[in-house]
Amino acid sequence: MKTGEGKTLVATFPAYLNALTGKGVHVVTVNDYLAKRDAEWMSQVFGALGLTTGVIYPQQPEAEKNAAYRCDVTYATNNELGFDYLRDNMKSELSQMNQRGHNYAIVDEVDSILVDEARTPLIISGPAEDRSAMYMTIDKLIPEIQEDHFTLDEKTRNVNYTDEGNEFLEERLVSAGILPSDQSLYAPESTSIVHHVNQGLRAHKLFSKDKDYIVRDDEVVLIDEFTGRMMTGRRLSEGLHQAIEAKEGCKIMPENVTLASVTFQNYFRLYDKLGGMTGTALTEADEFAEIYGLGVVEVPTNRPVARVDEHDQVYRTATEKFDGVVKAIKEANAKGQPTLVGTTSIDKSEFLSQLLTTEGIPHNVLNARQHEQEAQIVADAGKLGAVTIATNMAGRGTDIKLGGNVEFKIMEAIAASPDDDTEVMRAQIEEAHKADEQAVKDAGGLYVLATERHESRRIDNQLRGRSGRQGDPGKSSFFLSLEDDLMRIFGSERLDKVLSSLGMKEGEAIVHPWVNKSLERAQAKVEGRNFDIRKQLLKFDDVMNDQRKVIFSQRREIMEAEDLSEIVSDMRSQVIDDLVDVHIPAKSYADQWDTEGLYAQTIAQLGIDVPVIEWANEEGVDDSDLRERLEDASQAHMTEKAAAFGPEVMRNIEKQILLQTIDAKWREHLLTLEHLRSVVGFRGYAQRDPLNEYKTESFQLFGSLLDGLRSDVTQKLSQIRPMSKEEQESMVAQAMEQQRQAKAAAAGPALPAPTADAKPGFDEADVATWGNPGRNDSCPCGSGSKFKHCHGRLT
Known part of the structure; x- marks a missing residue:
C-alpha cells in the first residue's frame, strides 16, 4: 500500500482475527517511537473489541515486559523481538521466559526489516579480555600508511594490504614491539595482529564520522544506514568498533564474544503465519517469495496519485548540484510551497543547512542528532513555506499533512491555555487549518527534493511517497552529480564522457529519461548484489x-522436566561406553588393553576409585563385564550422593549443571563456527565448495559438542558433594569477618590504644587532657606516631 493509505489502521483487521485464537499476535515496527505510538492509537480499537494490547521497548522492567507478551496484541521492534528470543533461550527457568511462542506476526515496513536489515545477524555478546593498548598502538600506525600500501574496494566494503603495505607494516610492527623480530606477519602466530591491523585500516578508510557513526559523550554510536537513526547499544563485532573508538580517541570498551545469535530471516521464519506491509515491496517480490514464501499484492490507492515525478537532474560536480538544490528551494520557498529535502548522511544535511542559512532561508534539520524532536519536525514539514532537511526518511511513520498537523496544533494550544474551552479551541484551529491547507495546495503541495540516489530504489520511492498522499498535489525531483557515491562506484564512465561531449557549461544539468534508465540499472545491480549477500548469509x-x-x-525440555535423573543416567552410561571403547578396543587381546588409562579416567570422569586393573586381570572378564561393573559402581556412587543432598536438591543441581554446561558448550561452538566461517572461503581455491565444507565440518563440531556435553555433565555431577559441618562453619565465619572488615573500612582506621609512654594524665576520652601538641609533634598517647597521623588526624 502506498504511503499515507492507512497501513497502521488496516493491520488491525488481521491482528484482531488472529488474536482471537488466544496465542498472541506480534505487530513489528521499525523503531521504538512507532511501536509506542501505534500501540497507544490502536489499543483503543482493540480495547473496544475486548482484546488487550502491550508494547515492548528497550530497558523495560522484566515484569512489565512479561505482561506485554501475555497481551493479545503486542507491538515491538524487530530488534527487541529478536533479542528477547535469544535472551529467553539463555534463561534457566521457564517462568523467566517472556515470549510464549511465535503464532502470527505482521511486519510494518516489511522490506526494511526483512530485506535491508537482514544482512546483519543479531548478536548477544559478553566481554572478552581487554586489548585497548593494542588498538591504540595500531591506530597510531594507520595514518603512516600510504595509498600504494592498500587497495580499497568500495563495492564490497573491503580493504586489503598490498605487498609493499605488508612489508612496511612488518617493519613498523617490529619497531613498535608488537611483532617479534623473528616472526613473519604471515606466520600463524601473527593471525591476531593481522586481524587488528585490518580492522584499524577498515575503521579509517571505510567508516566516516557523522555518516556511519557519531561521537556522543565520549562514545561511538552507530547510525542506521536505512533510517538515519542512532542505534544506541549496538556495536560492530570482531574488534571493528574498538578500532573506531581508537581512531576517535574515545574510551575503548572491551571486545565481546558471541553468547547467542540469530538472523532476522531465521527469526521471522519461526512464526506459524507471517504477513507484512509497506509502500515499496514490488522491487523485492522475488526475494520475499524465495526466502519467506510470501507473495506481494499491490493495493490500488484510494484516490489517483496527483504527484508530478520529474526526471533526475544530473550535474558534473557536487558543488554545481548543491547550487542547483539551493536555487530550487528558493524558488519553491518564494511561492510558499513546503519543501522536504532528502540527504543520505548527517554531514551532507548539515552542509546543506549551512548553505540555506547563508541564503537566509529558515529551515529545520532532521537527522540522528535531532531524533527526539522527530515527530514535531515532521508534523511541521507540510506548513506553508516550511523547509525541512531530512536524513533517510524511510519509515518515519509520521504523516506530513499539508498545512501542518492539526492534532499537533490542538495539543500545543491546549498545553499553552489549559483553562480554555477545548471544543471551541479545536473548532477554531480546524477552521484556520482548512485555509492553510488550501494555500499549500495552491502553491503546488509538498515538494520532495532528493540530493542523491540511494543504493536501493525502494528507499528513493519511500522518500517520493511522502508527497502526494490521498490525491494531494505534490512534486518530486532528484538532483544528482557524477561525484555521488552511487554514480562514482556503480554508474558507468560512459555517462561522464557523454556529458563532456555535450559541451555542458558549468552549472548546467542534463535531464533525460535515458539517464533515469542508466541509474535504475545501476541500482538494480546493487540490489542484486545485496540479495546475493543475504542469500549467502542465510545459507x-x-x-x-x-x-x-x-x-x-x-534447553526447553530440561527446564520443563521435573526429574532429569534418567537423562543424566543415560549420559553417564554413554560416557562409560566411550571410556571402555577407547581403552579396550573391540576384538582386541587382553594384553592390548590400556587398563591403567581406564583406571585414571574412571577417577577423573566418574569420581569413583574402583579396582579396574584387578577386574581386568580376572579370568574370563571381557569389555562388557567391565562396562557393567563400572555402571553399577557409578550408579551406587550417585545414589549415595543423591541421598546426602536430598532428592529435591539433587534434581535442582542436575538441572542447573545441565543448563550451564549446554550454554558454555554452545558459546564455545559459536566461536569455533565464527573462526571456521572466516577461513572456509579459502577452500574455494582447492575447487571445493565452501558451503559444503562448512556444513560437513560444523556437523562434526556439533557431534563433538554433544560428546563434550555428556562428558562434562557426568564429570561435574560426580565431583560435587555436600559441605561438611566444619566447611559450613568456616564459610559463615569468613562471611562475618568480611562484613566486619567492610564496616571497619567504612568507619576509617582504628586509633591506637594509649601505651605506658603516654603523657601523664592522658585520657583518650577527654581531649582537654591531651595538652596542645603541634601537628608534627609526637602523639601524647605514646604510640610514637606524629599527632597528625594518630589521635590528631582529621576524620
Missing part, C-alpha cells in the same frame, strides 16, 4: 539454525 546461518533449534529445544 550459512541455516546450517547453524538447525543446530540452534536442537540446543534451544533441549
